[in-house]
Amino acid sequence: MTTTLAQRVVAGVKDKILAGVLPPGHKLPSETELVEEFGVSRTVVREAVTRLRAEGMVETFQGRGSFVLAVPEPTSFTVESAAIRTHHDVLDMIDFRIGIESEAAALAAARVDAASAEAVRAALDAFVAAAPEDAVEADFRFHRAVADASGNRFYLDLLDSLGPMMIMLPRTRLGDAYSLTDAGHVDRVRREHADVAAAIGAGDVDTARAAMRVHLGNTRRRLDVGRA
Template identity: 35%
Template sequence: MAVTKAASLADDLVQRFEEQIETGEMPVGSRFPTEKDITETFGVSRTVVREAYSRLAARGLLVSRRGSGAYVPDGAQYRAFQVTAEEVGEIDDVLKLLEMRMGFEAEMADLAARRRTDADLAALRHALDAMEESSDVDASVAADAAFHAAIASATGNSYFLRFTQFLGVRLVPSRRLYLQGDDPVQHQRYAHTINRDHEAIVVAIEAGDPVAARRAARRHIEKSILRYRTLKESR
């Protein structure tokens, strides 16, 4: 479905207010501008403003008080945190995200090795097979996301899974930075390289060895960082 102009304008307003809340420019208790003020300032319709405010409310960033207006609620500055696809569209941003993931992925693999079930191991093996068989960007992205989600699920901690799913879609642009074009051979070669790292993690988890699982997960991210640094230097 095509994005309408109104939807795009609402997105712009949402992003503007999210940034102001996250940076503290609009602290807790701040009153949002009225619909009339926004329509006059930004030249948008009241429909656009209402759509933007509806999205902000759904994200817990806006609360309406009857007869008083809309305000920034307690804790909104923490809920405002986002990592958008646009923010990881450049190699430097991808590297920063990978650095952040390193400790997270290592701890997740450690816990998975301690707590995994037979169903978890089956899901990990299924994701490995899907990655090996992938021949395009979309298929490899889906398989990679499924693999990390399976590790997260194996921790038995739902917050790991939720955060992994949040990061998963943000990693799609980084994959597209690395895999340009539609060459099936290139995609398969890349998938095989990634799967060697994944295999090492799975073997450690299957063995119930948290130390080896942590080491393999950390090494996987380190090698990803090296690949993107090399790509950056080659451009």
């Protein structure tokens, strides 16, 4: 029920954004105002804002509130968070990512130069240094840097169409099994990211492919354990 109510709030806010009622840079109504407008609980409103962030529609600043981002340009491939409803859907998304991102990492290693290696390393460093509230965005930025390093714009376009949602969804759908506020989990992800970055920097195609596959495969297994 909470999910359905949150979808209604998301749809209502998105309609206002797309209609220009809430233009880019405009602050979202307060939590209290959204509760009153949609007749839902604060928990529902918070879930809705989390989904809007995952879809790249808004950005939240601590102590300031949430602000509308520029409306993304339409693409031929889009997946909205509401389309991924079940545990099986989340696992299917990860399987999809394994196929795409493993090859992107391999191509990044094959085409590596000083600039692309540094960009991937910088994204890794940013993830390592990220505060818990910024970890989802930093995680996505690392994966995006790998796609960018591939030199194939279609990998980058695909990841941009998914956005931070691809990192956020397992957490919002399955709870603590995939929590980027859990120190142990974050440490494991950091090590896995570091393996990917090192292989790309070394120009080791097979190891880069394998490291990304291991990373996303471990994500899948962690979700299965959390579900059990």
